[in-house]
Amino acid sequence: MAALTLYPQDERLEGGSRIAFNLYMITAVALFVVLMLVGLTMRMTQATWLTVSPVFFYKLLSMHGAGLVGTVSLATTAVMWYFLRKYVRLHLWAFVTNYVLFMLGALCIIAAIFIGGYGALWTFLYPLPVFGMGLWSTHAAALFMLGYLLIGVGSLLFYLDAAAAIIKVHGNLGRALGLQWLFGGTIDPAHPKAVVASTMVLIANSLGILAGAVVLVMSLINIFYPEVPLDALFAKNLIYWFGHMYINATIYMGVIVVYELLPRYTGKPYPISRPFLWSFAASTVFVIIVFPHHLMMDYAQPRWLTVMGQVVSWGAGFPVFVVTAYGALTNLYRSGIRWKMPSRLIVLSLFGWAAGIVPAIIDGTVRNNLVMHNTQWVPGHFHFYLLLGAVVMALALMFHVIGREDAARDRASDRAGFLLYFVGGLVFTFAFLDAGHLSVARRMATHLPEWTATDRLGSIGATLVVLGMLYFAIRITAGLLRPPPGRETLHASAGAAG
Amino acid sequence: MHLQDAIWGITLTGMGLVALGFILVILQAGKPADDAATAKSAQTARRFQARLFGVLLVIFAAGSWATLHNYPIPPQHRMLDAQQVVDVTGRMWSWQIEPATVEVGRSVEFRVTSADVNHGFAIYAPDGRIVTQTQAMPGYTNVLLHAFDVPGTYTVQCLEFCGIGHAPMAAEFQVVASGGQ
Numbered sequence: 290m291a292a293l294t295l296y297p298q299d300e301r302l303e304g305g306s307r308i309a310f311n312l313y314m315i316t317a318v319a320l321f322v323v324l325m326l327v328g329l330t331m332r333m334t335q336a337t338w339l340t341v342s343p344v345f346f347y348k349l350l351s352m353h354g355a356g357l358v359g360t361v362s363l364a365t366t367a368v369m370w371y372f373l374r375k376y377v378r379l380h381l382w383a384f385v386t387n388y389v390l391f392m393l394g395a396l397c398i399i400a401a402i403f404i405g406g407y408g409a410l411w412t413f414l415y416p417l418p419v420f421g422m423g424l425w426s427t428h429a430a431a432l433f434m435l436g437y438l439l440i441g442v443g444s445l446l447f448y449l450d451a452a453a454a455i456i457k458v459h460g461n462l463g464r465a466l467g468l469q470w471l472f473g474g475t476i477d478p479a480h481p482k483a484v485v486a487s488t489m490v491l492i493a494n495s496l497g498i499l500a501g502a503v504v505l506v507m508s509l510i511n512i513f514y515p516e517v518p519l520d521a522l523f524a525k526n527l528i529y530w531f532g533h534m535y536i537n538a539t540i541y542m543g544v545i546v547v548y549e550l551l552p553r554y555t556g557k558p559y560p561i562s563r564p565f566l567w568s569f570a571a572s573t574v575f576v577i578i579v580f581p582h583h584l585m586m587d588y589a590q591p592r593w594l595t596v597m598g599q600v601v602s603w604g605a606g607f608p609v610f611v612v613t614a615y616g617a618l619t620n621l622y623r624s625g626i627r628w629k630m631p632s633r634l635i636v637l638s639l640f641g642w643a644a645g646i647v648p649a650i651i652d653g654t655v656r657n658n659l660v661m662h663n664t665q666w667v668p669g670h671f672h673f674y675l676l677l678g679a680v681v682m683a684l685a686l687m688f689h690v691i692g693r694e695d696a697a698r699d700r701a702s703d704r705a706g707f708l709l710y711f712v713g714g715l716v717f718t719f720a721f722l723d724a725g726h727l728s729v730a731r732r733m734a735t736h737l738p739e740w741t742a743t744d745r746l747g748s749i750g751a752t753l754v755v756l757g758m759l760y761f762a763i764r765i766t767a768g769l770l771r772p773p774p775g776r777e778t779l780h781a782s783a784g785a786a787g
Numbered sequence: 788m789h790l791q792d793a794i795w796g797i798t799l800t801g802m803g804l805v806a807l808g809f810i811l812v813i814l815q816a817g818k819p820a821d822d823a824a825t826a827k828s829a830q831t832a833r834r835f836q837a838r839l840f841g842v843l844l845v846i847f848a849a850g851s852w853a854t855l856h857n858y859p860i861p862p863q864h865r866m867l868d869a870q871q872v873v874d875v876t877g878r879m880w881s882w883q884i885e886p887a888t889v890e891v892g893r894s895v896e897f898r899v900t901s902a903d904v905n906h907g908f909a910i911y912a913p914d915g916r917i918v919t920q921t922q923a924m925p926g927y928t929n930v931l932l933h934a935f936d937v938p939g940t941y942t943v944q945c946l947e948f949c950g951i952g953h954a955p956m957a958a959e960f961q962v963v964a965s966g967g968q
Contacts, residue, residue: 343951410948416925417904422879422950521905521925555816557825564836586907586922588860588929596855603847611840614805618812619832625819640809647801651794654850656859660790660917663907663946726795728917730909730946733954739915 295553296693299375302773306374309385310367311769314687316392317364318762321680324356325758329751335736336744344424346734347408354411355398355433358536359440361675363391364683365542366447369490371686372483372549373451377458383450390443397436405429410732412532413437415508415524419515427512434505434512441498441505448491448498455488462488466573467566480561482548489569490541493576497534500527522589529583537576540642540674543682547617547635550689554632555624565616568608575605582653586662595655602653606646614643630703631692634685637711641677645670648722663732665743666725673718676754677711684761691768706760713753720747789916861896861932869896869932873960875943877906877923880952882943887960891938897931899923906956907946913939922947935962 302310327349333339334346341349370384401407406425409417418430452462459465465488470476504527507519552559581598584590617639626632648670652661661667688703724743729736736744820828861867870893876883878901889895899908901923908931909920918941921929935941938961945956 343954347948347951408951414905414948417948417950420879420904420950424951522927525905525924556819586920586929587924587927588863588921588931589924589927592858592860595860599855600851603851607840607843607847610805610843611836614808615832615836615839618808619829619836621816622812622828622832623815623818623820623824626816628817636809636813640805643809644802644805647805648798651798651801654854656854657790657794659859659919661794662920663909664917722798723795726791728791728911728915730944730954732948735954737915 293553293556293558297375300371302690305381305385307773309381309388310371310690312388313363313367314683314690315766315769316388317360317367317683318687318758318765320356320360320363321758322755322762324353324360325751325755327353327356329748329755332744332748332751334734336741336748337736338745338748341734343734344406344408347410348402348406350732351408351410351433352399352402355437356395357675358411358532359391359395359398361539361679361683362444362535362542363388365539365679366444368546368683368686369451369483369487369542370447371690372481372545373454373487376481376484377451377454379454380450383447387443387447390439390446394436394439394443397432397439401425401429401433401436405432407433409433412528413505413508414528415504415519415521416511418508419512431509431512434509438502438505441502445495445498448495451487452491452495455484455491459484462492466570467561468570470563470566471570476561476563476566478560482561482565483545485561485566485569486541486545486548489573489576490538492573493534493541494538496577497531497538501531501535504528504531522584522587525584525587526580526590530580533580533583534576536671536675537579539679540682541572541576543638543679544613544642546682546686546689547613547639550631550685551617551620551635554629554635555620555626557620557624559616559620562616564612568612572605572608575601575608579605579653582658585653585655585658599653599655603650606650609643609646614639629688629692629699630707631685631689633704633707634681634688637707638678638681638685641681641714642674642679645674645678645718648673660728661725663730664725665721665729665731668731669718669721669723669725672721676718677714684765687761687765687769691765691771694771702760703764706757706764708757709753710757710761713750713755713757715750717747717750717754720744720750791916861930863930867894867896867930867932869894871895873897875899875908875923876902877908877945877949877956878902879904879950880945880956882908882945882956882958884943884958884960887958889935889960889962890965891935891962892965894932894934897921897933898928899931900928901925904949905947906949907944909944909946911942911944912937913941920946938962938964 331349334341407429408424419427455465465484467480467485504524510517511519579601581594582602585595651657652666652670720743729740871889873895874885875897899921906923908923910918912918919933921931940959941962943958945953
């Protein structure tokens, strides 16, 4: 069965494709290291092990948030591209343009923060960006928003190209999602899960990015024409609609690596099924309408929206627990899996996603939100499923790609790096969650003395994570920059591994 | 017991169950099964999947009802008949709370708004744990209803990032025994 070949020919990276993929992934791992160091600096400041002024702290926080959300998206976009291009004809120019616009946008954001002094965080919550209080100008806020717009345009271009390519093959997006098989009929066993997941992402995230564009343009108008005010609640809804879908989409782009690679390492087929199609149909809707769980403490919000936020947050657990995690575990069970870095990372990523959803659902409950909202519980749960979930999915693909030359080897240093990252990630995220349980506020440059115990534990965890990621970054960069193997070498190694 | 402690316990249990599921499968993952055993375990897995769906559905329905039927946020557009009313305005970077003393055991209606950007109006009990909260938003007044069980000095801490003075944006108010003692 072709799907069980470890390195199929149609995934080969050559010429421009290879350069583009390497640019994405090397940029991503380099940014992961730098931005995680920024995070470590903030945790150590809260732990009183470092001294950083509040002004600089909030610049770091703005950079860390915007930077990592963007970088996780960059890396998982490359995951989606890597697999989707086997099934539909994607244009390399769209993939490269997305990268170029991302980098231009990143430059705008960096300049806005470190030259312009912008420190209103990645959420640019209206009207804070125009209240610089002498620390940043409205021009810095506008430059930050321009950076977002450039990144959003790049993503939209990539999604539009993907949508056109998918429609060309499958007729329409509904058929690509497999909606025709929800209630009956024989499912085409060759219908790629990568197409289903990509279709879900491009539908949801295009809507999210458009919502983001609307609120960014409205905010820009307000910056230059202050006599045109926005409604703070409406702006907040649009910001979280955009923000939630943008970050949520990274997981659904990243999880394609699980569907594609897990069966190759377990040696067991992982066929498409009706529950799988149902899970993605439901997730498409859930991801689009779940965002009101961010606004539960905005009592002025219509009650039905808040209730919907809770109900959908809870409902979103079904596809993950019952289909994706469960299906993958079934595939793993008594498979005789080859434990190597990609397979190890795939299983970790599923655990990170599934376990991270638990505190997310808990926080997405109105009654609990009354005591957990904007405590460190929030970074606790999202770091859990990003750091141990989405990021790890992208790392799994990177290790798979660089492993093609030494497919039969499993390095001790890789195992050590994995252990460092995994243990560090657990310590780091549980320190956040415990802090939330103790009512420690998030997003503060200075902490009360009684809060520093969890800050210190978190700093230790973050140090291990940074060391692990530093190892990954060096290993992956060196691996990607190695000259590609010839076809004969590739066949030999794939045969030996498969 | 604090609500936070119950939340912590439920979360650790839930995450622990997920971890247990992964550990059990991982322990078996290296032992390949023959075709007959694979077919049998696939059948068992399908049955278990249906049960898992059923269990989660019951938790979903019961949990949603339990947490929503007595909706924890008061109606925002009608009189609440609270025994005490406190007007709260947040601004960069201070709180205006009037009056700053309320009585224990009697319902308090906090009318919370902002004069500039978004702030978070979180009430910390004397033991340092959050009791309840709402957002202070420009252009809106969020109405929070709460009755305090324990007298003492409570702290209002901003929980929505609002610029350089966010962390120190705190104020205190008193919860006293009935009759102002």
